[in-house]
Amino acid sequence: MKKCPYCAEEIQDEAIVCKHCGRELVHIATAEETLDLKRATVLDQAVSDYQNKGWVLLSKVGGVVQLKKPKKFNWLWFILWTAASWFAAFMGALVYILYYAVKKEKIIVLSTDNQGFLLLNGEIFTLPSKPISKPQTPEDMERQKKSTQQALIYIGIAILVIIVIAVIASSSR
Numbered sequence: 535m536k537k538c539p540y541c542a543e544e545i546q547d548e549a550i551v552c553k554h555c556g557r558e559l560v561h562i563a564t565a566e567e568t569l570d571l572k573r574a575t576v577l578d579q580a581v582s583d584y585q586n587k588g589w590v591l592l593s594k595v596g597g598v599v600q601l602k603k604p605k606k607f608n609w610l611w612f613i614l615w616t617a618a619s620w621f622a623a624f625m626g627a628l629v630y631i632l633y634y635a636v637k638k639e640k641i642i643v644l645s646t647d648n649q650g651f652l653l654l655n656g657e658i659f660t661l662p663s664k665p666i667s668k669p670q671t672p673e674d675m676e677r678q679k680k681s682t683q684q685a686l687i688y689i690g691i692a693i694l695v696i697i698v699i700a701v702i703a704s705s706s707r
């Protein structure tokens with residue numbers, strides 16, 4: 535039994551109209567109902583906020599919601615990356631063209647003196663003897679192998695770092 539809020543007479547708990555004064559009884563929510571409503575409202579609001587930002591609702595079981603952000607092929611980033619790599623290639627080519635443009639041509643003058651010796655730029659020319667390469671020891675070969683491996687590792691690390699930076703740059707938008 536409960537009390538009618540209007541006439542204060544006792545009525546049944548399930549009553550929606552007071553049998554004494556005939557007024558309609560407004561449902562007075564319990565604390566538990568209020569909390570449930572609050573939780574549902576908070577969750578619905580958050581879900582709709584995420585949906586407005588492009589997230590897609592995957593599932594809603596009880597009070598747990600799962601959303602996903604679909605990946606999208608970004609043409610702008612694709613074009614920017616392509617343009618950047620073309621630009622880098624173009625700059626490389628330009629550097630070589632500039633190097634070629636400023637490179638001086640070598641001119642030598644060959645002649646012979648009165649004793650029949652060859653003169654290079656007016657001076658006696660002796661053929662440069664081939665430098666005698668000293669035979670490689672096993673330690674030398676080992677050292678060479680190690681430095682080659684080290685260089686390869688550094689190049690690998692550099693490539694990895696560039697890839698990681700590229701990935702971070704594209705995902706942190």
Ligand SMILES: [Zn+2]
Pocket residue numbers: 538539540541542543552553554555556557
């Ligand atoms: Zn009443």
